[in-house]
Amino acid sequence: MGFDFTLSADQEAFRDAVRRFVQDEIAPIVVEMDEKEEFPRATIQRMQSEGYFGVPIPEEYGGLGLGKVGYCLLVEEIGRVDASHGAIVGAHTSLGTTPLLYYGTEEQKRRWLVPAAKGERLLAFSLTEPGSGSDSGSVRTTATPEGDGWVLNGQKIYVTNGAEADTVLVMAANDVKLGPNGGVTCFLVDKGTPGFSVGRCEKKMGLHGSSTAELLLDHVRVPADHVLGGVGHGFVAAMTALDVGRVSLGAASLGGLEASLTEALNFAKNRTQFGLPISEYEVIQFKLADMAMYAHALRLMVYQAAAHQDAMGHDPTAWGRLDRRRKTREAAIVKCLASEWTVAVIDEALQIHGGLGYIRGTPVERAYRDARIAEIFEGTNEIQRLVISRDLIERGL
Numbered sequence: 001m002g003f004d005f006t007l008s009a010d011q012e013a014f015r016d017a018v019r020r021f022v023q024d025e026i027a028p029i030v031v032e033m034d035e036k037e038e039f040p041r042a043t044i045q046r047m048q049s050e051g052y053f054g055v056p057i058p059e060e061y062g063g064l065g066l067g068k069v070g071y072c073l074l075v076e077e078i079g080r081v082d083a084s085h086g087a088i089v090g091a092h093t094s095l096g097t098t099p100l101l102y103y104g105t106e107e108q109k110r111r112w113l114v115p116a117a118k119g120e121r122l123l124a125f126s127l128t129e130p131g132s133g134s135d136s137g138s139v140r141t142t143a144t145p146e147g148d149g150w151v152l153n154g155q156k157i158y159v160t161n162g163a164e165a166d167t168v169l170v171m172a173a174n175d176v177k178l179g180p181n182g183g184v185t186c187f188l189v190d191k192g193t194p195g196f197s198v199g200r201c202e203k204k205m206g207l208h209g210s211s212t213a214e215l216l217l218d219h220v221r222v223p224a225d226h227v228l229g230g231v232g233h234g235f236v237a238a239m240t241a242l243d244v245g246r247v248s249l250g251a252a253s254l255g256g257l258e259a260s261l262t263e264a265l266n267f268a269k270n271r272t273q274f275g276l277p278i279s280e281y282e283v284i285q286f287k288l289a290d291m292a293m294y295a296h297a298l299r300l301m302v303y304q305a306a307a308h309q310d311a312m313g314h315d316p317t318a319w320g321r322l323d324r325r326r327k328t329r330e331a332a333i334v335k336c337l338a339s340e341w342t343v344a345v346i347d348e349a350l351q352i353h354g355g356l357g358y359i360r361g362t363p364v365e366r367a368y369r370d371a372r373i374a375e376i377f378e379g380t381n382e383i384q385r386l387v388i389s390r391d392l393i394e395r396g397l
């Protein structure tokens with residue numbers, strides 16, 4: 001195995017195109033979007049028509065076929081300018097399209113994955129419930145067999161894209177006693193299915209452009225061919241999707257980190273106090289140096305983990321046990337460090353801005369509010385440390 005960390009010409013061209021798109025289309029609207037707390041429908045539609053909602057999906061299923069590395073390039077570039085757009089594309093791609101690609105039947109791929117990858121349908125992923133957060137195998141939304149299908153009943157919360165999605169991947173308990181080991185099933189539930197409705201939409205500290213919705217399931221009837229990955233296999237499908245999500249979340253965090261470092265650098269070079277630009281003071285220089293170290297290390301970690309996932313391919317039946325575990329550990333490490341380093345770097349960037357950093361509308365102020373959630377969602381960092389330490393104790397380094 002080689003250690004080639006350079007991007008191909010195609011990958012560079014893709015990254016540059018995304019960078020232009022983000023600057024031209026997203027940057028101009030983020031301040032207003034953040035203030036009004038509105039879902040950025042127009043830019044999301046533009047992103048969908050560019051193919052940005054199917055970046056890692058093979059071309060035969062309507063995607064751009066650029067793998068996890070290409071997908072991380074996309075979310076890193078988006079993350080430099082706006083975390084809300086990153087969360088919207090992330091919930092759809094990592095958590096929505098991954099289970100379809102990895103576990104869907106050919107028929108399900110044609111029906112749901114192809115339009116999702118082409119940007120014709122928006123997806124959401126719904127695991128969390130009021131009583132089931134970190135203990136995600138304990139979902140209480142019930143799935144009861146009826147005729148040749150299922151009836152779903154329950155309440156889901158905190159669903160990114162939940163208010164806008166055309167299809168939601170809903171995890172429900174087919175057998176509460178079995179829990180994560182065979183008791184959770186993933187259902188593809190389409191908008192408009194009788195009994196399926198959007199409840200409360202949360203007001204949040206940050207990520208103001210992305211919706212976070214409650215979903216209510218009241219005797220929702222779904223046919224048997226809406227079961228994804230087999231009865232009782234929903235928890236495995238969800239965790240596999242989260243492995244992808246945690247690495248791409250690392251890439252999104254990296255984008256936010258780099259943008260705040262750049263803001264801090266420019267500010268420090270231009271802000272004069274005591275007769276000198278503050279970048280001339282060693283205290284500020286060392287802050288900037290620490291920030292650059294985090295950026296460098298995080299970049300290597302994110303793209304190594306993404307390249308490893310690409311090398312594993314998208315057929316879970318072909319994965320060896322050790323590769324599977326390495327992937328999960330790597331994803332937990334990337335997610336945990338990326339979110340913590342990014343929060344730390346943005347905090348320092350805000351400090352370098354002095355009072356201006358605390359003023360509404362300054363990019364580091366918004367970045368600070370947006371970044372904090374990455375330590376919580378897609379599994380809290382405490383849970384990532386459980387995943388890492390359990391694997392470490394069993395397998396060693």
Ligand SMILES: Cc1cc2nc3c(=O)[nH]c(=O)nc-3n(C[C@H](O)[C@H](O)[C@H](O)COP(=O)(O)OP(=O)(O)OC[C@H]3O[C@@H](n4cnc5c(N)ncnc54)[C@H](O)[C@@H]3O)c2cc1C
Pocket residue numbers: 091125126127128132133134135157158159160161204207212373376377378379380381382383
């Ligand atoms: C903006 C936003 C978007 C989200 N998007 C989605 C989505 O699209 N789909 C979805 O399904 N969910 C989503 N979530 C839910 C998110 O993944 C959960 O909030 C998260 O997993 C934590 O669950 P919880 O909030 O119930 O906290 P809890 O599980 O109640 O945790 C509370 C605290 O206890 C700690 N803790 C819990 N168990 C342990 C333990 N065993 N050891 C040590 N510490 C522990 C946690 O780390 C945390 O600090 C979203 C949440 C937010 C806020």
